[in-house]
Amino acid sequence: MEPQIQSPLRATDSLGRQIVDENHTQHLRVSNDYLEPITLCLEPWADEILIPSKASFEIVAEGPDGDHLEVTYEERRVSVYGWSGSTLSVFHDGERLIECAIPVPLTPPLRGR
Numbered sequence: 001m002e003p004q005i006q007s008p009l010r011a012t013d014s015l016g017r018q019i020v021d022e023n024h025t026q027h028l029r030v031s032n033d034y035l036e037p038i039t040l041c042l043e044p045w046a047d048e049i050l051i052p053s054k055a056s057f058e059i060v061a062e063g064p065d066g067d068h069l070e071v072t073y074e075e076r077r078v079s080v081y082g083w084s085g086s087t088l089s090v091f092h093d094g095e096r097l098i099e100c101a102i103p104v105p106l107t108p109p110l111r112g113r
Contacts, residue, residue, distance in 0.1 A: 024065045030078050031056040041079040042088065045100040049090060051078075061088040063103070 032038045037050040051057055061069050063086025070081040082088055082104045090098040
């Protein structure tokens with residue numbers, strides 16, 4: 001029997017046990033307002049793609065709840081960092097351009113200094 005959806009984040013199985021979706025999805029749009037292309041760098045995958053002038057790319061990231069994408073901006077370069085356990089894809093006009101399907105490795109907790 002299929003789970004019964006109670007809300008976007010909760011469902012129950014056929015025995016009435018609650019199923020909790022611990023993954024979440026984030027969407028980020030990166031636009032290039034320059035007259036020249038800029039570089040979009042996806043970390044830690046080290047994938048790079050040029051965003052043409054006046055174009056927008058959408059980044060869709062999925063991964064464990066509790067963390068988020070990080071973004072840094074430099075001249076003509078935007079770097080997007082996934083979080084532990086996340087994967088991401090880059091889209092332009094609905095077409096997937098890049099898929100980073102290998103999840104970001106877990107990082108060990110910092111020990112006290």
